[in-house]
Amino acid sequence: MNKLVLVDGNSIAYRAFFALPLLNNEKGVYTNAVYGFTTMLLKILEEEKPTHMMVAFDAGKTTFRHTTYKKYKGTRQKTPPELSEQLPFMRDLLKAFNIAHYELENYEADDIIGTLAKRASKDDWEVKIFSGDKDLLQLVTENVHVALTRKGITNVDTYDLAMVNEKYGITPVQIIDMKGLMGDASDNIPGVPGVGEKTALKLLKEFETVEGVYESLDKVSGKKLKEKLEANEEDAYMSKKLATIETNSPVEITFEDLVKMEPNYEEVVTLFKDLEFASLLDRIDGKVEVEKEEVKDIQVTVVDEVTEGLLVSPSAVVVEVLEENYHLGEIIGISIVNETGNYYLPTSIALKSNVFQEWAANTKKEKWLFDAKRAVVALGWGGISLKGVTFDMQIASYLIDPSASSHEMADISKRNHGVAIESDEVFYGKGKKRHIPEGSALAQHLARKAASINELKPKLEEQLKQNDQYELFEELEMPLSIVLGNMEMNGVSVDKEELEQMGEKLGEKLVSIEKEIHELAGVSFNINSPKQLGEILFEKLNLPAIKKTKTGYSTSADILEKLKDKHEVVEKILLYRQLGKLNSTYIEGLLKVIHKKSGKIHTIFNQSLTQTGRLSSTEPNLQNIPIRLEEGRKIRHAFIPEQKDAVILAADYSQIELRVLAHISKDENLINAFVNDLDIHTKTAMDVFHVKEEQVTSQMRRTAKAVNFGIVYGISDYGLSQNLGITRKEAQEFINRYFQSFPGVKDYMETIVEEAREKGYVTTMLKRRRYLPEITSRNFNLRSFAERTAMNTPIQGSAADIIKQAMVNMALEMEKRNLNSRLLLQVHDELIFDVKKDELEQMKKLVPEVMEKAVELVVPIKADVEFGDTWYDAK
């Protein structure tokens, strides 16, 4: 059977334009609408597989509707130039895809679509229409279906007769009558003033059509409504006419012109490349021989004996570890590129060579790497020391723009027009297909990587200098990567037996709670399945469903909290979840990652990931070990010093973000609070609630704390309302009162958003950068999010700068003093050490001192120190 797909081109383009941030390509051409439009096309081609297809566009400004009503579409804003400049690209793309497009003088895209849909359905074709405009629903019939864009662009709701009825309770043809009565603000169709969708639908259910309404006007209930209808009869009829899609427009194009042919993939590829649609290129990969970026063979010397002559300074070095977790992986090969040549060193030869080892450990021999920490740690496990690293390409790329689409070597190289490298995923394969290619291919791949580092180092350094970030790079992040490498390599000792015992107890408890839950529910089911749980709670037990998710009922903790007193099973489920989380993530999770060789836990800190400058921690994540609830906190009993002669020392910054805020905003009230060492949440409560200190209740303090939390994390009034369980309006009121009390903060928030709009980015105290292109978006959500980010990133990012500086300074100080204590972990505002008992007195003073002096603020910085036999006891 024939299947015709008709696309409302203008409507989809508009949707895409407003839904996506203003992307542009290297030539400065905006591409967001083209991008969205193209993803929609690809999706249609993949999912609908039409035999015939056409995209209709509006022709000009005036249409036959303007003769009926001059003001038709009169209030519509001009198409933004950023969008109109993209329309030609869409036509080019359609041509490349071999998809017909059509426009008709005096008619709108709707009319073309309506006309063709009617003709096709006469011949019993299947027709599907894509648009963002609800008006098109009037075309729905047995074999004509309409797909309307939902949020985003590629998400659509498909309407057939039943769907229209379900949504509106009327037939498709009555959509026209609905528009006639309610009008359409966006098209400037008047309708009957005071009649909205609800009233229109009510009237139509009773009287079927506009005509029906006026024939039985005396039967309409409501005096005012009747008066309004009476006074606007003409407008109602005219509006109906305007809203009617012309299904007999003089469309000359024939179905033969619409036959869907194979795309001209060569043209598509060329266009995608021009537009820089890398991800879309991937999607059509396989359909066509996409000529890959020319990967040229380079001259590589395979070294069978390492000599001093080839290890000159500086050298670009690649130490390849295929495993993502470099604590576990083997080094599969080493390459070196320097002014004497390009070399590949088979692992076994390099690691055994004294010449190599001495060169690696020599701080005076300069080395340039990509993700140096990976190489340092991987070599470290083999007992080889790598020193003298002066340039890390990954960190440089991250500092230049943390939001860059990827910090993979192949992508960075491409972005900066360096040596073409295959991505690791392509070269090694992924998933089950991953393997190490044979020797000479591997030598080529690794040599290209080293050549890329060698080539791009000056370019990236130049960019760092232009951004005034060279000091941040050289004095903070580069030394920090060494500190982090040592922390990871050193690892954290855990009491395995302690964990196992806790696990056993938890396991028993879980079994008994599970049984209780099944008994209370009257049926056995998987409590860990939100789907099954939802069905039990909200269907079988008939508890009120407060919130729904995309796929079913929400069973999240905050929802269950509200249902606690409705059924005793709820509390058990919460407990089951809590203990289950502890057992699977923390007990079993941590036991799984105890390293076979060291018996310790070695996390990996990611230094080039977060948009704010914070670190993250993986395999395992040691930055989210429980603390809030006592049961969870007990996990910390298992984190112990390496030797008996030591303790765990934890030092945390007190309110570092709010102190940073005081510093950058220069708000007098906030500065005074910290200078006088007040309890900041109590102080905030006093100001926000206009009460004296002794009148601050715990509820008031809790609210104030949530407001401060909101300021620090950049949450919205909605976020605050969720945290406090209040309305959005009340939350906004708290924020307003906060700003009244701290006017300097308000000024700062306004200034920083303005600055972000002008410059396109914000910076932290130590010049870390975050770009916020969406701050000029016309999409309210995107823009608001960017604005909150502009306010928040300098705060959170500067706090990250400060603790990083403290870590570097601390490492220097400990080395200078020849201390045997070790830094184990960083948890955003907290440093955890393994401290030898004979160094305890010294460290207790030194750690907070170094932390407090990391940078100088206009307010004092405060760090608190605790220690104990385990991490649990360091409180």
Added chain:
DNA sequence: GGAACCACGC
């Protein structure tokens, strides 16, 4: 293998 949901920390 990936999406969806949930939960932990700061």
Added chain:
DNA sequence: GACGTACGTGGTTCCA
């Protein structure tokens, strides 16, 4: 009034 709302990591389920 819409829009859908701090970041990051990881476990489990469920569907392809």
